[in-house]
Amino acid sequence: xxxxxxxxxxxxxxxxxxxxxxxxxxGPSPVPPQAGPQSAVAQRDxxxxxxxxxxxxxxxxxFAIACLLATMLAIVVLFALLIDIFRDGTGRLSRExxxxxxxxxxxRAGIGAALSGxxxxxxxxxxxxxxxxxxTAIWLEEYARESRFKSLIETNIANLAGVPSIVYGxxxxxxxxxxxxxxxxxxxxxxxxxxxxxxxxxxASQEAIKAVPNTIRLGAYALGATKWETIRHHVFPxxxxxxxxxxxxxxxxxxxxxxxxxxxxxxxxMAFVPNDxxxxxxxxxxxxxxxxxxxxxxxxxxxxxxxxxxLVLLLTMNAAAIWxxxxxxxxx
Amino acid sequence: xxxxxxxxxPGPVELETRDLSVLYGETRALRSVSIKxxxxxxxxxxxxxxxxxxxxxxxxxxxxxxxxxxxIEGEALFQGQNLYAHDMDAVDVRRxxxxxxxxxxxxxxxxxxxxxFGPRVNGFRGNMEDLVEHxxxxxxxxxxxxxxxxxxxxxxxxxxxxRLCIARALAVEPEVLLMDEPASAxxxxxxxxxxxxxxxxxxxxxxxxxxxxxxxxxxxxxxxAFLYIGELVEYGPTQDLFTNPREERTEAYITGRxx
Numbered sequence: 001x002x003x004x005x006x007x008x009x010x011x012x013x014x015x016x017x018x019x020x021x022x023x024x025x026x027g028p029s030p031v032p033p034q035a036g037p038q039s040a041v042a043q044r045d046x047x048x049x050x051x052x053x054x055x056x057x058x059x060x061x062x063f064a065i066a067c068l069l070a071t072m073l074a075i076v077v078l079f080a081l082l083i084d085i086f087r088d089g090t091g092r093l094s095r096e097x098x099x100x101x102x103x104x105x106x107x108r109a110g111i112g113a114a115l116s117g118x119x120x121x122x123x124x125x126x127x128x129x130x131x132x133x134x135x136t137a138i139w140l141e142e143y144a145r146e147s148r149f150k151s152l153i154e155t156n157i158a159n160l161a162g163v164p165s166i167v168y169g170x171x172x173x174x175x176x177x178x179x180x181x182x183x184x185x186x187x188x189x190x191x192x193x194x195x196x197x198x199x200x201x202x203x204a205s206q207e208a209i210k211a212v213p214n215t216i217r218l219g220a221y222a223l224g225a226t227k228w229e230t231i232r233h234h235v236f237p238x239x240x241x242x243x244x245x246x247x248x249x250x251x252x253x254x255x256x257x258x259x260x261x262x263x264x265x266x267x268x269x270m271a272f273v274p275n276d277x278x279x280x281x282x283x284x285x286x287x288x289x290x291x292x293x294x295x296x297x298x299x300x301x302x303x304x305x306x307x308x309x310x311l312v313l314l315l316t317m318n319a320a321a322i323w324x325x326x327x328x329x330x331x332x
Numbered sequence: 333x334x335x336x337x338x339x340x341x342p343g344p345v346e347l348e349t350r351d352l353s354v355l356y357g358e359t360r361a362l363r364s365v366s367i368k369x370x371x372x373x374x375x376x377x378x379x380x381x382x383x384x385x386x387x388x389x390x391x392x393x394x395x396x397x398x399x400x401x402x403x404i405e406g407e408a409l410f411q412g413q414n415l416y417a418h419d420m421d422a423v424d425v426r427r428x429x430x431x432x433x434x435x436x437x438x439x440x441x442x443x444x445x446x447x448x449f450g451p452r453v454n455g456f457r458g459n460m461e462d463l464v465e466h467x468x469x470x471x472x473x474x475x476x477x478x479x480x481x482x483x484x485x486x487x488x489x490x491x492x493x494x495r496l497c498i499a500r501a502l503a504v505e506p507e508v509l510l511m512d513e514p515a516s517a518x519x520x521x522x523x524x525x526x527x528x529x530x531x532x533x534x535x536x537x538x539x540x541x542x543x544x545x546x547x548x549x550x551x552x553x554x555x556x557a558f559l560y561i562g563e564l565v566e567y568g569p570t571q572d573l574f575t576n577p578r579e580e581r582t583e584a585y586i587t588g589r590x591x
Contacts, residue, residue, distance in 0.1 A: 145400065146400065213437070215433060215435060215437035216437060216439060216440075218395065218398070218433065218437070219433065219437040219438075219439065219497070219500075220439070220449070221395070221398065221426060222393065222395065222426055222430065222431040222433075222501070223426065223427070223430070223449065223450035223453070223454075223500065223501065223504055224423050224424065224426045224427030224428075224450060224453065224454050224504055225423070225449070225450070225453045226423050226453070229453045233449065233453070234439055238440060
């Protein structure tokens with residue numbers, strides 16, 4: 001690779017064919033450009049350049065290797081983590097574990113209540129966050145005029161994306177659990193997690209909407225379409241793959257969160273499977289946390305098994321994101 | 333303001349501007365332009381980049397409304413009615429005055445849906461399949477796409493895409509077709525097809541075409557307007573303008589001395 005570039009970038013040896021250098025009337029015999037004292041137009045003096053090609057290419061190689069090492073480091077750490085979890089947890093995975101309820105004995109404890117709680121929370125969070133996030137993004141990108149108000153909102157959204165999740169937990173406790181009197185319910189947790197991921201969904205959706213070429217909007221307007229029709233038939237469908245990917249990645253973050261759910265009041269020992277949005281609940285990350293903080297080794301093993309379940313759930317969601325993206329992109 | 337060399341074309345007037353100026357913020361893109369576009373003729377706007385010819389074109393279907401900070405002064409009339417009157421709906425104006433853009437911009441949907449979109453949103457109640465076929469015929473594209481109407485419009489070549497955009501514009505049955513350098517992104521053969529098409533379209537439509545290509549203006553148009561730095565310098569029958577320009581600036585431009 002490097003060698004090929006070197007040969008291609010070598011400066012032309014015979015520059016006589018370059019048309020950009022106009023010369024005074026050509027004499028009967030071709031005169032080298034540097035011969036005449038007044039040939040300032042086509043002055044060529046190779047000694048004024050020090051290309052150091054080998055050094056420059058070497059620098060590129062070093063940089064590429066450094067980037068490769070950075071990548072490898074991340075992958076190695078990830079694999080070490082995965083191997084550790086799978087070694088501890090695989091033995092404990094079983095149908096009973098997936099459906100069982102917590103127990104004082106690690107051998108009998110299951111993840112059923114937490115898995116169910118996580119799926120409930122996930123679905124409700126998505127139902128709340130998706131329309132709010134996409135609606136906000138469409139308003140900001142398609143309707144709002146450039147103004148200080150708009151940039152104020154955008155700055156705030158960007159800042160909210162960086163607020164620690166535990167702060168959202170405090171907010172959820174104050175607003176949804178107490179003020180709205182939802183109690184320590186799945187619904188209160190879903191609203192809280194929806195707020196947490198809203199900024200991410202909005203920003204991802206805005207980027208997806210921005211990526212729709214303006215010529216498409218102009219084309220639709222020029223046919224006598226209204227703004228709503230242009231958004232409904234062109235802008236939204238074209239940005240949907242990006243919106244869905246952003247939303248699902250944001251939801252992946254939500255189901256991995258323990259801190260805000262603890263503040264909302266998820267149960268450390270959940271003895272029944274929830275079947276109503278106003279039921280009390282727990283989620284897998286919190287279940288993992290409460291098991292891992294016990295002294296017995298048996299609980300550490302089922303915590304690893306629960307981590308595997310959580311990872312599989314996350315991978316499934318990411319696969320769904322890719323599948324949806326391909327499906328909606330292929331249609332065009 | 334400008335004492336330009338202007339010959340008013342004979343016959344009924346379809347589009348007209350009276351002392352029309354367009355400002356983008358502080359920049360004056362068009363200075364007090366008065367022009368009359370005759371019904372069912374082809375009129376070309378020529379001039380160097382930034383002379384305001386595209387701006388003038390976009391005034392006729394109110395596309396300038398979509399540019400933040402754009403402001404117009406003076407009047408633009410369509411069949412004698414003020415296009416910018418309060419009771420004029422820009423959406424309706426754009427259905428009646430169609431537009432084709434510089435770069436082909438088909439929707440990333442099927443060929444059929446590209447043509448059917450306009451009629452659908454405008455409440456077309458007739459037979460959609462007939463309308464799509466008819467529109468594609470008018471745009472001289474039917475024979476090339478009749479077997480693959482469900483294929484994505486993006487599988488077409490650049491020239492076919494541009495004719496699809498023309499078909500799409502014709503499907504909402506406009507009275508005027510505005511073309512903003514419709515062939516500048518196309519190869520010579522595709523350009524030729526577009527030019528042939530323009531020649532046929534003038535039987536039923538008023539066509540206004542902006543072009544950088546003076547040969548093209550000479551080939552397709554009956555009247556030509558030369559604009560320079562936001563002003564209408566000369567306007568008259570195409571042949572007169574190219575063979576016997578009355579303004580020095582026109583002559584300089586068409587002989588290639590600037591622009």
